[in-house]
Amino acid sequence: MQRPATTPLSDTAQATGITVTNLTKTFNTDSGLVTAVDNVSLHVPEGSFFTIVGPSGCGKTTILRMLAGLETPTSGTINVSTGSDKPVTNSMVFQGDSLFPWMNVWDNAAYGLKMRNAAKATIREQVGHYLNKTGLTKFAKAYPHQLSGGMRQRVSIARAFANDPDVFYMDEPFSALDEQNKTILQEELLRTWEESRKTVVFITHSVDEAVILGDEVMIMTARPGRVKKVIEVPFERPRSVLELRRQPEYGEIVYDIWASLKDEVVGAAL
The missing domain is CATH 3.40.50.300 (P-loop containing nucleotide triphosphate hydrolases)
Structure with a gap:
């Protein structure tokens, strides 16, 4: 229509x-x-x-x-x-993965929440949940250079959703x-x-x-x-x-x- x-x-x-x-x-x-x-x-x-x-x-x-x-x-x-x-x-997801190469998957996904001074319990819950949703839990300690392009973009998406914005x-x-x-x-x-x-x-x-x-x-x-x-x-x-x-x-x-x-x-x- x-x-x-x-x-x-x-x-x-x-x-x-x-x-x-x-x-x-x-x-x-x-x-x-x-x-x-x-x-x-x-x-x-x-x-x-x-x-x-x-x-x-x-x-x-x-x-x-x-x-x-x-x-x-x-x-x-x-x-x-x-x-x-x-x-x-709001959160923005770019064409490139825009990850910090010196941070592992967990810290990249938690970055927005940490910048907002979210409680540690909230960070654990949100990041853990969205790494699980995107199939990244077992890669939480890995660094971007150790991941495929698709996996790096999953981290970007997990980070955006974990930050719990109103708009993406x-x-x-x-x-x-x-x-x-x-x-x-x-x-x-x-x-x-x-x-x-x-x-x-x-x-x-x-x-x-x-x-x-x-x-x-x-x-x-x-x-x-x-x-x-x-x-x-x-x-x-x-x-x-x-x-x-x-x-x-x-x-x-x-x-x-x-x-x-x-x-x-x-x-x-x-």
């Missing part, structure tokens, strides 16, 4: 989740001002898994960095609300993995997320991955990045990656998204 590319602010202003209104980002380059993101409006309901696809250079990561507070918008507004008076917290921002975390490891990590991410149902904004180049993981898929235009359309993913949860791929409806929605995206990818390459 497709909904309008932009959601009217009047419908979402009081809603919990992430509300973005008329977001624009320009960069000053040697060739002059470049607009990376142009007048983007969207709403991510609290507790949903929202995926974004688009051609290279369309501003996907720029949007994510603005949502996470790592970049300042040129114009427009971002409102993140959980319906509580407490400050909203994920920037193509599985892009460097082979197809087998990617499928395994997608399954593990879905299983881990199902437990907490925290809000997730997930960037990917893969239409397949966007459909497998997402409740909604936002398709972006070639630069300057705008919202072309938002497509609702109709599949129930919990999901199995392999079982989902067997469904005829899965192939249809992947085809529809790719058909909408193809012109943008071709345009970006010209």
